[in-house]
Amino acid sequence: xxxxxxxxxxxxxxxxxxxxxxxxxxxxxxxxxxxxxxxxxxxxxxxxxxxxxxxxxxxxxxxxxxxxxxxxxxxxxxxxxxxxxxxxxxxxxxxxxxxxxxxxxxxxxxxxxxxxxxxxxxxxxxxxxxxxxxxxxxxxxxxxxxxxxxxxxxxxxxxxxxxxxxxxxxxxxxxxxxxxxxxxxxxxxxxxxxxxxxxxxxxxxxxxxxxxxxxxxxxxxxxxxxxxxxxxxxxxxxxxxxxxxxxxxxxxxxxxxxxxxxxxxxxxxxxxxxxxxxxxxxxxxxxxxxxxxxxxxxxxxxxxxxxxxxxxxxxxxxxxxxx
Amino acid sequence: xxxxxxxxxxxxxxxxxxxxxxxxxxxxxxxxxxxxxxxxxxxxxxxxxxxxxxxxxxxxxxxxxxxxxxxxxxxxxxxxxxxxxxxxxxxxxxxxxxxxxxxxxxxxxxxxxxxxxxxxxxxxxxxxxxxxxxxxxxxxxxxxxxxxxxxxxxxxxxxxxxxxxxxxxxxxxxxxxxxxxxxxxxxxxxxxxxxxxxxxxxxxxxxxxxxxxxxxxxxxxxxxxxxxxxxxxxxxxxxxxxxxxxxxxxxxxxxxxxxxxxxxxxxxxxxxxxxxxxxxxxxxxxxxxxxxxxxxxxxxxxxxxxxxxxxxxxxxxxxxxxxxxxxxxxxxxxxxxx
Amino acid sequence: xxxxxxxxxxxxxxxxxxxxxxxxxxxxxxxxxxxxxxxxxxxxxxxxxxxxxxxxxxxxxxxxxxxxxxxxxxxxxxxxxxxxxxxxxxxxxxxxxxxxxxxxxxxxxxxxxxxxxxxxxxxxxxxxxxxxxxxxxxxxxxxxxxxxxxxxxxxxxxxxxxxxxxxxxxxxxxxxxxxxxxxxxxxxxxxxxxxxxxxxxxxxxxxxxxxxxxxxxxxxxxxxxxxxxxxxxxxxxxxxxxxxxxxxxxxxxxxxxxxxxxxxxxxxxxxxxxxxxxxxxxxxxxxxxxxxxxxxxxxxxxxxxxxxxxxxxxxxxx
Numbered sequence: 001x002x003x004x005x006x007x008x009x010x011x012x013x014x015x016x017x018x019x020x021x022x023x024x025x026x027x028x029x030x031x032x033x034x035x036x037x038x039x040x041x042x043x044x045x046x047x048x049x050x051x052x053x054x055x056x057x058x059x060x061x062x063x064x065x066x067x068x069x070x071x072x073x074x075x076x077x078x079x080x081x082x083x084x085x086x087x088x089x090x091x092x093x094x095x096x097x098x099x100x101x102x103x104x105x106x107x108x109x110x111x112x113x114x115x116x117x118x119x120x121x122x123x124x125x126x127x128x129x130x131x132x133x134x135x136x137x138x139x140x141x142x143x144x145x146x147x148x149x150x151x152x153x154x155x156x157x158x159x160x161x162x163x164x165x166x167x168x169x170x171x172x173x174x175x176x177x178x179x180x181x182x183x184x185x186x187x188x189x190x191x192x193x194x195x196x197x198x199x200x201x202x203x204x205x206x207x208x209x210x211x212x213x214x215x216x217x218x219x220x221x222x223x224x225x226x227x228x229x230x231x232x233x234x235x236x237x238x239x240x241x242x243x244x245x246x247x248x249x250x251x252x253x254x255x256x257x258x259x260x261x262x263x264x265x266x267x268x269x270x271x272x273x274x275x276x277x278x279x280x281x282x283x284x285x286x287x288x289x290x291x292x293x294x295x296x297x298x299x300x301x302x303x304x305x306x307x308x309x310x311x312x313x314x315x316x317x318x319x320x321x322x323x
Numbered sequence: 324x325x326x327x328x329x330x331x332x333x334x335x336x337x338x339x340x341x342x343x344x345x346x347x348x349x350x351x352x353x354x355x356x357x358x359x360x361x362x363x364x365x366x367x368x369x370x371x372x373x374x375x376x377x378x379x380x381x382x383x384x385x386x387x388x389x390x391x392x393x394x395x396x397x398x399x400x401x402x403x404x405x406x407x408x409x410x411x412x413x414x415x416x417x418x419x420x421x422x423x424x425x426x427x428x429x430x431x432x433x434x435x436x437x438x439x440x441x442x443x444x445x446x447x448x449x450x451x452x453x454x455x456x457x458x459x460x461x462x463x464x465x466x467x468x469x470x471x472x473x474x475x476x477x478x479x480x481x482x483x484x485x486x487x488x489x490x491x492x493x494x495x496x497x498x499x500x501x502x503x504x505x506x507x508x509x510x511x512x513x514x515x516x517x518x519x520x521x522x523x524x525x526x527x528x529x530x531x532x533x534x535x536x537x538x539x540x541x542x543x544x545x546x547x548x549x550x551x552x553x554x555x556x557x558x559x560x561x562x563x564x565x566x567x568x569x570x571x572x573x574x575x576x577x578x579x580x581x582x583x584x585x586x587x588x589x590x591x592x593x594x595x596x597x598x599x600x601x602x603x604x605x606x607x608x609x610x611x612x613x614x615x616x617x618x619x620x621x622x623x624x625x626x627x628x629x630x631x632x633x634x635x636x637x638x639x640x641x642x643x644x645x646x647x648x649x650x651x652x653x654x655x656x657x658x659x660x661x
Numbered sequence: 662x663x664x665x666x667x668x669x670x671x672x673x674x675x676x677x678x679x680x681x682x683x684x685x686x687x688x689x690x691x692x693x694x695x696x697x698x699x700x701x702x703x704x705x706x707x708x709x710x711x712x713x714x715x716x717x718x719x720x721x722x723x724x725x726x727x728x729x730x731x732x733x734x735x736x737x738x739x740x741x742x743x744x745x746x747x748x749x750x751x752x753x754x755x756x757x758x759x760x761x762x763x764x765x766x767x768x769x770x771x772x773x774x775x776x777x778x779x780x781x782x783x784x785x786x787x788x789x790x791x792x793x794x795x796x797x798x799x800x801x802x803x804x805x806x807x808x809x810x811x812x813x814x815x816x817x818x819x820x821x822x823x824x825x826x827x828x829x830x831x832x833x834x835x836x837x838x839x840x841x842x843x844x845x846x847x848x849x850x851x852x853x854x855x856x857x858x859x860x861x862x863x864x865x866x867x868x869x870x871x872x873x874x875x876x877x878x879x880x881x882x883x884x885x886x887x888x889x890x891x892x893x894x895x896x897x898x899x900x901x902x903x904x905x906x907x908x909x910x911x912x913x914x915x916x917x918x919x920x921x922x923x924x925x926x927x928x929x930x931x932x933x934x935x936x937x938x939x940x941x942x943x944x945x946x947x948x949x950x951x952x953x954x955x956x957x958x959x960x961x962x963x964x965x966x967x968x969x970x971x972x973x974x975x976x977x978x979x
Contacts, residue, residue, distance in 0.1 A: 018483035148629035219760035230746030
């Protein structure tokens with residue numbers, strides 16, 4: 001088991017190095033334009049360009065450039081934005097993390113609860129109308145662009161029905177700090193949580209239903225029936241329990257991806273200043289240092305999350321844990 | 324056993340015929356396919372609609388005037404209430420050919436743009452699907468069949484791409500390519516070209532298909548019939564073409580509608596973030612972005628393309644479900660994840 | 662009499678049409694008796710057992726006829742009532758111990774789960790009982806084995822665990838579906854010995870399925886031979902082995918290598934293949950493969966009620 005974990009960690013480091021090289025190549029190796037001009041942003045003066053060239057070592061060999069870049073982002077953390085002159089990028093990125101975590105954790109709680117309910121119900125009533133309705137609803141959830149759903153939510157709760165009893169409690173868009181204003185934090189996030197979770201509720205509900213239905217075909221379910229257990233117990237303790245292994249793996253991957261930037265669309269629509277919104281704003285002003293930093297930090301987080309998932313998988317599945 | 328056995332059941336049709344037959348009896352899947360085909364046809368007729376309505380969907384037409392029931396009305400209205408700052412585009416008239424869904428903030432006919440935009444969305448999603456499938460199959464075949472060093476190198480590359488969050492990879496590629504275009508030797512792609520979003524979307528999903536294909540090819544590579552072919556001295560390209568490719572083709576076909584749906588969502592998201600289709604070209608994503616500023620006054624601009632996306636993606640997903648059930652009843656193929 | 666089955670018919674609706682897996686099967690199981698059920702795969706042995714256990718959950722399946730357990734009708738019994746019988750009165754041992762246990766729970770957990778489902782005991786007591794049961798089925802170091810997951814045990818040990826689980830409530834009827842087929846030959850003998858000694862100790866009745874007549878020879882009191890969903894011959898152990906009457910039974914016996922004497926160059930085989938249930942021949946299902954086929958075989962031969970009964974027209978013709 002220790003060997004498996006160490007091997008997994010080695011693979012993780014390899015992938016991290018691979019991603020950092022890939023990002024470096026995309027940003028500085030794409031043929032066509034002077035990378036200094038990319039860093040400096042639109043309409044940079046010749047002095048700024050020169051400063052960028054020296055600071056990033058663009059007159060030096062490629063590998064030196066790569067190492068300089070990595071040092072600026074991960075070791076010294078003194079990468080500065082040239083669009084917003086002198087703005088330290090790394091602390092700015094770290095500041096946005098609590099917002100993204102608030103959004104994603106809340107949505108994750110919602111989607112775990114509801115997808116479990118939907119998946120188990122659909123599997124319990126498989127091939128009846130309950131199953132069909134739930135699965136179609138899930139498919140619709142998967143088919144909606146999340147940013148568009150967010151806009152529809154805004155239209156309903158902020159404008160068209162805001163003055164009715166139903167949505168008068170919805171505060172204006174924006175983020176309230178959890179420590180300063182817990183109630184405001186909660187209220188502003190409710191609609192974003194629902195919006196973000198709908199896709200995953202649909203997806204996980206469907207995945208879980210398929211996994212449970214597949215598990216119900218297994219021989220050990222027949223054994224459980226022969227033991228005289230109730231259908232509910234067979235469904236929850238045997239079929240669901242064995243299906244959860246895949247469910248947890250999937251959850252880890254998606255949670256990691258969301259914290260690492262996939263929540264960006266939701267953050268943009270609801271004006272939540274998270275990692276994704278920061279990336280989006282940088283995208284609008286072509287502020288490359290910011291984008292590079294968020295991309296690298298976020299993808300490292302995702303890779304780390306994937307590794308954690310694999311370790312959890314080892315703990316969850318006795319076949320892997322203790323061979 | 325030498326004597327002839329009892330008659331074989333009369334259901335020994337080929338696997339493709341069986342699958343087609345199963346699909347032909349799946350009414351839900353057929354309806355979904357019909358809906359998607361209708362959307363495609365409607366979008367193909369975009370130029371016809373624009374010509375018939377007499378509108379220019381890619382030009383700013385702020386001073387256009389339309390006639391409803393004999394009354395002339397400017398496309399951009401001065402607001403009658405509030406501070407009267409700026410103009411508001413006209414809302415839906417619900418008259419086909421006459422600003423059916425109203426105008427956007429450039430005074431352009433939203434309905435015409437919706438059809439043109441849909442055409443771009445569908446073209447990008449479809450071409451990117453082809454791109455992904457071709458390269459993923461190539462990678463999967465090479466890695467799975469030849470193994471060894473080739474497999475190690477390709478698999479490591481796929482590992483890195485796989486671990487890279489989809490949107491971040493797309494953003495990284497877009498910010499570089501969309502602003503400057505791409506020029507590698509004789510190949511020059513303009514920064515506004517549709518090929519850029521196609522390329523970006525096509526690249527990011529390669530590992531989602533290449534990995535399962537590689538797994539299947541490896542299993543086939545070690546199967547008895549391929550071993551026998553190798554033992555008989557059949558050349559590799561022949562085995563790949565005759566024995567392996569036909570056996571993974573069901574997997575590939577099952578992926579087509581699912582990937583189309585996924586690509587439509589990705590394209591629209593990238594366009595919404597202004598790193599997909601570039602103005603003045605339109606796609607459903609860019610129209611939703613145009614509509615964001617008008618959300619509370621003229622919601623139709625943002626709502627209509629969203630509905631079109633939901634309808635197209637939903638029909639593709641439903642059809643994809645039916646196709647998978649028909650081709651792969653035991654559902655061995657797991658859905659690629661966004 | 663512990664079990665009385667009368668005119669049992671099991672039919673599945675499939676894409677290709679109706680499939681009659683069991684076509685009018687009747688038999689009895691006496692108290693303390695071991696009844697062997699022999700036949701090729703697809704002959705309906707397993708389906709018969711699953712029907713007795715009420716374990717056919719396929720909605721496309723129709724079961725008619727009568728299955729009486731100690732006088733109580735099981736066909737059409739509400740699932741809640743059936744559940745109380747399963748695992749307590751009637752227990753089942755499955756063919757493949759590799760897949761018959763839930764992979765994510767320990768052996769002890771799975772055995773005590775069954776104890777807790779039927780008996781009012783504490784978890785601790787159930788756990789102790791589980792250890793006792795594992796001792797009884799001959800698993801070495803049972804206090805350690807309870808903590809093992811299924812994949813950590815060998816096939817034979819796993820099958821012992823499955824048997825221990827079946828014995829939890831000391832069932833009156835034990836139903837065994839080819840319990841030795843998936844095991845190594847040496848382990849097969851051990852499991853058969855175990856079953857025999859447990860049967861002698863507890864006095865349960867056993868219905869034992871196999872496609873291997875040899876396994877039956879020193880285990881079964883009575884033997885039934887099935888072919889294409891029907892019983893073709895039924896007799897005592899000795900009756901089947903010394904005086905087989907149905908051509909199919911004779912052919913089966915001929916295909917067993919002899920224990921003594923010179924090894925034959927070739928074993929006899931039965932020509933042809935078992936018929937597809939979708940497309941059963943008119944009349945005697947064995948007809949197309951039968952060397953003695955004659956005019957009368959165009960009708961379905963009935964099975965008599967006598968102690969040694971055969972569904973074959975040759976009997977009456979002689």
